[in-house]
Amino acid sequence: MDFHKNILDINSEKECERICEFIKEQVFTHFRREGAVVGISGGIDSALTSALSVRALGKDKVLGVFLPEKESNPISLTYGELLAKKLGIRTEKVDLTQALESLGCYKKRDEVIKKISPAYDSSYKIKIGLPQDLLERDRINYFSLKMINPKGEEKSFRLSKEGLLGIVAATDMKQRSRMIQLYYYAEKYNYMVIGTTNLSEYAQGFYVKFGDGGVDLEPIAHLYKTQVYQLAKFLDIPEEIIKRVPSPDTFSAVVSDQEFFFCMPYDLLDLLLYAQENKIPLSKVSQVLNLSEEQITRAYRDFDQKRKASIHLNQNAPNLL
Amino acid sequence: MAIEERLRTFIQNNFLLGDKNRAIKEDESFLQSGIIDSTGVLELVNFIEETYKIKVEDEELIPENLDSIKNLIAYIQRKSAKTA
Numbered sequence: 001m002d003f004h005k006n007i008l009d010i011n012s013e014k015e016c017e018r019i020c021e022f023i024k025e026q027v028f029t030h031f032r033r034e035g036a037v038v039g040i041s042g043g044i045d046s047a048l049t050s051a052l053s054v055r056a057l058g059k060d061k062v063l064g065v066f067l068p069e070k071e072s073n074p075i076s077l078t079y080g081e082l083l084a085k086k087l088g089i090r091t092e093k094v095d096l097t098q099a100l101e102s103l104g105c106y107k108k109r110d111e112v113i114k115k116i117s118p119a120y121d122s123s124y125k126i127k128i129g130l131p132q133d134l135l136e137r138d139r140i141n142y143f144s145l146k147m148i149n150p151k152g153e154e155k156s157f158r159l160s161k162e163g164l165l166g167i168v169a170a171t172d173m174k175q176r177s178r179m180i181q182l183y184y185y186a187e188k189y190n191y192m193v194i195g196t197t198n199l200s201e202y203a204q205g206f207y208v209k210f211g212d213g214g215v216d217l218e219p220i221a222h223l224y225k226t227q228v229y230q231l232a233k234f235l236d237i238p239e240e241i242i243k244r245v246p247s248p249d250t251f252s253a254v255v256s257d258q259e260f261f262f263c264m265p266y267d268l269l270d271l272l273l274y275a276q277e278n279k280i281p282l283s284k285v286s287q288v289l290n291l292s293e294e295q296i297t298r299a300y301r302d303f304d305q306k307r308k309a310s311i312h313l314n315q316n317a318p319n320l321l
Numbered sequence: 322m323a324i325e326e327r328l329r330t331f332i333q334n335n336f337l338l339g340d341k342n343r344a345i346k347e348d349e350s351f352l353q354s355g356i357i358d359s360t361g362v363l364e365l366v367n368f369i370e371e372t373y374k375i376k377v378e379d380e381e382l383i384p385e386n387l388d389s390i391k392n393l394i395a396y397i398q399r400k401s402a403k404t405a
Contacts (some may be wrong), residue, residue: 140352140383161367309359
């Protein structure tokens with residue numbers, strides 16, 4: 001099988017048409033609904049999904065929902081509003097802060113962090129992430145908590161299992177609260193919820209079950225992130241959104257997808273995911289990507305482990321006896 | 322209790338709850354065989370730090386030290402010898 005650096009290039013016009021047909025058929029024919037709800041994050045995935053939905057269903061049939069909370073990056077809302085204006089769609093804004101406080105999201109997370117570092121208080125910004133040397137050495141994944149004080153000084157703590165799971169469980173309430181709001185509007189207007197997960201995320205379980213994974217359709221889950229960029233350019237998504245560094249935007253300190261989970265830039269990640277999926281010989285991958293076979297094997301091992309750890313995410317219907 | 326026996330007991334009791342009779346080969350990779358995932362490794366690290374009073378440094382979180390019974394025993398012996 002062929003493999004080169006441009007292997008993921010697609011015919012943007014044809015692919016847009018194909019996706020739009022899918023959205024239209026699913027919403028209007030298969031599910032017999034009247035339109036679509038998209039949670040707009042100010043990032044490229046939701047921007048592309050919104051634009052495709054508008055193209056498929058018409059701007060009057062698409063509702064964009066902004067779901068900020070007190071720790072969201074303010075630029076998320078700014079870019080979201082910019083996109084909605086450009087697309088000409090109706091929008092709703094729901095501040096999730098109060099709901100998350102009622103659920104104990106911040107409190108539960110902060111209790112875990114205080115156990116790790118008693119000095120922590122709400123003046124600190126925090127994020128978690130993996131070490132970035134995935135290709136350089138054999139290693140076992142471990143998350144670190146980074147705390148940044150008001151002076152900008154950073155402290156890092158390796159997380160124990162309890163620390164990691166406690167922080168993630170509390171933080172995932174953010175995505176799940178977003179899902180509840182999206183379904184409120186979907187049911188209110190007889191719409192479907194359109195998901196924004198791409199293949200690079202889907203393949204490794206980089207989404208929250210019943211959170212951003214809790215949707216009716218996933219129209220871009222077959223597209224690598226680099227293909228998302230191609231279609232976004234084709235559909236004239238605002239340049240600011242295309243240039244924005246992808247981030248889950250669930251921590252008070254800005255953390256990129258790469259820093260948080262993938263440990264390599266998307267262009268490299270996508271080619272490696274493609275090569276692994278299509279069983280391209282290691283020697284060929286090595287030659288095209290200018291990586292050693294050892295480095296490629298390390299990356300594949302990491303993908304496999306992330307896949308294994310997230311098997312349950314893909315299983316939406318519960319197992320029946 | 323010998324290091325190997327302690328490790329095997331810990332792994333059986335914490336990671337093989339659904340398969341108590343599963344035998345683990347001495348050089349079997351925990352991660353590749355799916356016995357332990359990377360979150361489980363953190364639990365294992367916590368266990369060996371507390372049990373053997375050693376500090377596992379970030380750069381020591383590598384398969385060569387932690388990803389089989391054999392590697393773990395060698396790692397614990399090396400570290401214990403250094404701190405003794």
